Amino acid sequence: MNHGTALLWKRRALSSLSTTRRGLPKEKMSENGMMSRAKVLTIDTMNPTVKKVEYAVRGPIVQRAVELERELSEGMKKPFTEVIKANIGDAHAMGQQPITFFRQVLALCSYPELLSDSAFPEDAKSRACRILNSCGGNSMGSYSASQGIESVRQDVARYIERRDGGVPCDPDNIYLTTGASDGIVTMLKLLVCGEGAMRTGVMISIPQYPLYSAALAELGAVQINYYLNEGKCWSLDIDELQRALNEARLYCNPRALCIINPGNPTGQVQSRECIEDVIRFAAKERLFLMADEVYQDNVYAEGCQFHSFKKVLFEMGPEYSETVELASFHSSSKCYMGECGFRGGYMEIINMDDDVKAQLTKLLSVRLCPPVPGQALMDLVVNPPQPGEPSYERFIKERTATLSVLAEKAKLTEQVLNTVEGIRCNPVQGAMYSFPRLTIPEKALQEAKELGQQPDMFYCMKMLEETGICLVPGSGFGQKEGTYHFRMTILPPTDKLKILLNNVKEFHQRFTQQYS
Amino acid sequence: MSVLQEISANVRNMKSMEYPVLARRTNQIQEELRKGVRKPYRDVIDVSWGDPHRAGVKPLSFVRQVLAACLYPKLMEGDRLMVDVRQRAQRLLKECAGGSIGSYSNTAGIPEIVQRVSEFITRRDGGVPCRRENIFISSGSQWALANILKVLVNSEASPRTGVLTPVPCHSTTILSLMALGAAAVPYHLTEERGWALEVEELQRALDSAKGVCSPVALYVINPGNPAGYVQNRKSMQEVIRFAAEKRLFLLADEVYQDCVYGKTEFVSYKRALAEMGPPLSETVELASFHTASKGLMGECGLRAGYVELVNLDPAVMKHINSLFSTNSCAPVLGQIALDVMTNPPQPGDPSYPLYMKETQHIRTSLAENVRRVEEVVNSLPGFSCQPVEGGAFAFPTVFLPPKAIERAKEVGMKPDTFYCLRLLEEAGLLFSPGTEYGQKEGTYHIRFCIMIPLDVMEELLRRLSGFHKRFMKEFS
Numbered sequence: 001m002n003h004g005t006a007l008l009w010k011r012r013a014l015s016s017l018s019t020t021r022r023g024l025p026k027e028k029m030s031e032n033g034m035m036s037r038a039k040v041l042t043i044d045t046m047n048p049t050v051k052k053v054e055y056a057v058r059g060p061i062v063q064r065a066v067e068l069e070r071e072l073s074e075g076m077k078k079p080f081t082e083v084i085k086a087n088i089g090d091a092h093a094m095g096q097q098p099i100t101f102f103r104q105v106l107a108l109c110s111y112p113e114l115l116s117d118s119a120f121p122e123d124a125k126s127r128a129c130r131i132l133n134s135c136g137g138n139s140m141g142s143y144s145a146s147q148g149i150e151s152v153r154q155d156v157a158r159y160i161e162r163r164d165g166g167v168p169c170d171p172d173n174i175y176l177t178t179g180a181s182d183g184i185v186t187m188l189k190l191l192v193c194g195e196g197a198m199r200t201g202v203m204i205s206i207p208q209y210p211l212y213s214a215a216l217a218e219l220g221a222v223q224i225n226y227y228l229n230e231g232k233c234w235s236l237d238i239d240e241l242q243r244a245l246n247e248a249r250l251y252c253n254p255r256a257l258c259i260i261n262p263g264n265p266t267g268q269v270q271s272r273e274c275i276e277d278v279i280r281f282a283a284k285e286r287l288f289l290m291a292d293e294v295y296q297d298n299v300y301a302e303g304c305q306f307h308s309f310k311k312v313l314f315e316m317g318p319e320y321s322e323t324v325e326l327a328s329f330h331s332s333s334k335c336y337m338g339e340c341g342f343r344g345g346y347m348e349i350i351n352m353d354d355d356v357k358a359q360l361t362k363l364l365s366v367r368l369c370p371p372v373p374g375q376a377l378m379d380l381v382v383n384p385p386q387p388g389e390p391s392y393e394r395f396i397k398e399r400t401a402t403l404s405v406l407a408e409k410a411k412l413t414e415q416v417l418n419t420v421e422g423i424r425c426n427p428v429q430g431a432m433y434s435f436p437r438l439t440i441p442e443k444a445l446q447e448a449k450e451l452g453q454q455p456d457m458f459y460c461m462k463m464l465e466e467t468g469i470c471l472v473p474g475s476g477f478g479q480k481e482g483t484y485h486f487r488m489t490i491l492p493p494t495d496k497l498k499i500l501l502n503n504v505k506e507f508h509q510r511f512t513q514q515y516s
Numbered sequence: 517m518s519v520l521q522e523i524s525a526n527v528r529n530m531k532s533m534e535y536p537v538l539a540r541r542t543n544q545i546q547e548e549l550r551k552g553v554r555k556p557y558r559d560v561i562d563v564s565w566g567d568p569h570r571a572g573v574k575p576l577s578f579v580r581q582v583l584a585a586c587l588y589p590k591l592m593e594g595d596r597l598m599v600d601v602r603q604r605a606q607r608l609l610k611e612c613a614g615g616s617i618g619s620y621s622n623t624a625g626i627p628e629i630v631q632r633v634s635e636f637i638t639r640r641d642g643g644v645p646c647r648r649e650n651i652f653i654s655s656g657s658q659w660a661l662a663n664i665l666k667v668l669v670n671s672e673a674s675p676r677t678g679v680l681t682p683v684p685c686h687s688t689t690i691l692s693l694m695a696l697g698a699a700a701v702p703y704h705l706t707e708e709r710g711w712a713l714e715v716e717e718l719q720r721a722l723d724s725a726k727g728v729c730s731p732v733a734l735y736v737i738n739p740g741n742p743a744g745y746v747q748n749r750k751s752m753q754e755v756i757r758f759a760a761e762k763r764l765f766l767l768a769d770e771v772y773q774d775c776v777y778g779k780t781e782f783v784s785y786k787r788a789l790a791e792m793g794p795p796l797s798e799t800v801e802l803a804s805f806h807t808a809s810k811g812l813m814g815e816c817g818l819r820a821g822y823v824e825l826v827n828l829d830p831a832v833m834k835h836i837n838s839l840f841s842t843n844s845c846a847p848v849l850g851q852i853a854l855d856v857m858t859n860p861p862q863p864g865d866p867s868y869p870l871y872m873k874e875t876q877h878i879r880t881s882l883a884e885n886v887r888r889v890e891e892v893v894n895s896l897p898g899f900s901c902q903p904v905e906g907g908a909f910a911f912p913t914v915f916l917p918p919k920a921i922e923r924a925k926e927v928g929m930k931p932d933t934f935y936c937l938r939l940l941e942e943a944g945l946l947f948s949p950g951t952e953y954g955q956k957e958g959t960y961h962i963r964f965c966i967m968i969p970l971d972v973m974e975e976l977l978r979r980l981s982g983f984h985k986r987f988m989k990e991f992s
Contacts (some may be wrong), residue, residue: 005778026813039670039799039801039827039828040763040764040801040834041732041765041801041828041829042766042829042831042832043731043829043831046668046670047666047669047670048665048672048831049671049672050666050667050835050838051835053835053839054838055841055842056839058623059838059841066622079847085613088620091614091618091619092613092615092619092620093613093614093619093620094614097615098616098618103588106587107583107584107585107587107588107591108584109582110583110584111577111580111584114584114591118592118598119591135817136562136567136569136570136817136982137527137567137569137570137571137572137573138820139569139570140817141572141575141814141816141819142569142571142814142817142904143565143567143570143816143817144817154545167965169946178819178847179844181844183844183845185842190520190523190527191520191522191523191524191526193522194522194527205661211842214838214842215842218666218839220672220849232976255522255867277830282735287519288694325519337618337619339823340618340619340620341612341616341617341619341848342618342847343655343844343846353521356520356521356523359523359528361536362527362530362691363527363530365533365688366691366692367658367659367662367696368656368658368688368816368819369817370819371655371817371818371847371849371850372817372818372819373818373847374847386560453974456825509625
């Protein structure tokens, strides 16, 4: 590129930049005095439903956190030396180590020349060969079938059977996805239809993981809120489900019920009885059940156990197992793997009509296929080293360590937060977050109102500016009117977490004092 | 009765593809071959997708070494990997949160990678500036396209939103439009003139939309898919002027920009637009798409693409950001592949000689494939193939005899699907029928991928010639 050309482009770029800084007027005069046209794509002409899409986990508070990081790196002085992103369930970002075996196999799959390298154990090599043999041209760079690599789906089916004590699983009901989110959004796209009072309504817990609200907003579906009971450790009451449903029937056509277990942001692990109740409810009210189970290995509390919806459904006998339509979702982003960046996941679909399955297949084909490394990773998750294999000891050690540290941090978080007056934290039974309730003083509520901010956003923004800790305000997840919360991950390394929790405590005390 | 009997009308209305029928039969044939059933061929050559690795093209060593090192950093101990591989991997790992490719990245992609992609774009376009805020890395270019379409298409609108699409056009985009409840407004490329895009035809298409739908965008594929044309600057300028006059958002699918074989050079729409100067260069709204799936890397399975948005309203950009944020981020391994694609080894780098050797090999094979395809296919009576100037496919016309068309009707198949099924059964070649992409009424085409190893191409052409002569004779 010659220097003269570069200068020319720079001049043109600058001239258009200054237009931008003037706020991009809709029309402007060009040299010959003609008015140039307004844009084709504006706030008014764009798809109205997209305007309603918000995703708090990556929303405005995170944008401010990124700005602060930039300012820190440029040498600006702050009351803190680093920004801690406790907003997102990203274990590796907080220092959690990957499972060695998984990374070895994936490295071998990426660069098969390494198969002759003695640095890798035999079981890793044989897994890699098996995966590569199921890829087109023996390469992870080849498209897979839309539904996912067949041998991976078979392995997933076998894993589900083992997990669920022998309840059969048909590989044809397994769909590999780009993270669990892809599966969830695809199912919603499939089932949202109808006009006016017959518009599809989808029941979702409050509080909820805001992917659901975002997807429902984008699809123009009706979001039907059912409130989890904070006083009873975020348990789910069937009466509340019934109330929400009955009201919703007046203005929409409720067709699906979404449940997150273990919960996000709330962390509750539903009891078996509760799961049975939900299944009976879905059967009675003819609702499609969507069970988001991505945190299924993240269960910490004494007396709590993960029960898969599929297993419970089948154990309830043919009256339910042959009729209730269920989609359950899993992911490689959470549990002990924490491999968010791979975008691996799957869904299992039970009792779906063949005709509808054909439609689902069509819809999935639009994004071609899920990332093959994510599929390979999922294969390893469902097919980990077995006793006797060279990598087994190390695998078990790493997995146990990761999960037990998470359990400790869950307990620590609950304990410390509950020593703060004005903060009340339910036990973190599972998942990766605490979602404590905050008492916000009246003066602070006033100031928030004046600023046009949600009170907990106001609180969290202040916390960010003063401590560098980035959390997500409860308003981003939904909460009972007049209550305020924040969601904080339990993921930072234990010593850092202790400091973090202490800083949160001190901030809350200062804040309460300041606005008393 | 199923709860799900009622589903989204948009999804129901998505057209069914011909592909599943052929794919099913392929699986059966492969199973039969595995069991030792005797056939006139040893294996099925699957050239139905633009998937170089599937057909046997090898991945480039450098990118795979970098990926392996990022996946398992222990590999960087000692010197089993070249120093530039190690340096690249170390830099990338520093750019990942927690030093791991397992963490989420920023919504639009790892910022340093996005920055380097923007610098690549500027270099590619002879200095035209590129702002990194305008780039979103996604899980394949089609994913980004679907997001942009979501913003453009109002699924509740009456009349429906329309998007002008070429005939022929690869099916994924059409399906994407239908899933959103938009209408595809077809404009025909002129086969006899090397699949030229003619403005009069764009106008005719636009006129045909009156009262039917409300067109908001014009989708162009350059280089083409399935047809292998490369647009010249003059044609691109006409398209840009048309989009400006008729107030259409320009969607430029440029995923095959590194696959150019003929005399016409690839020029990006961004560059062509910039060269036309203001007011057009500052007003025409453009989205251009690229990917790591094609070109010399062919890393389809990693799912890495990006969109660059030009001249968009900043308020709309905010919402586009929110939309992408709900996808979390693109797969990190894919982002790394994109980084290597836009910043390959340079002369003087230890990995450069091997990189040059591998890419040269692919380039020469492709050039030879194109030459052989045109030579062989055009020598067969009943075939006519426009010059393959670019892209991943040959898309010849098949002049099917009336008897063959009759037979196809009898078995309830589209005539070109019938041809493809017979081709699969008798010659073990999996092509795709022109029906899949749209074609002028009464014409038939077949599409097959040319980004395959030389020896596989020779075998393909041998089998195709044999089959075609027999088929034409049978139905003469």
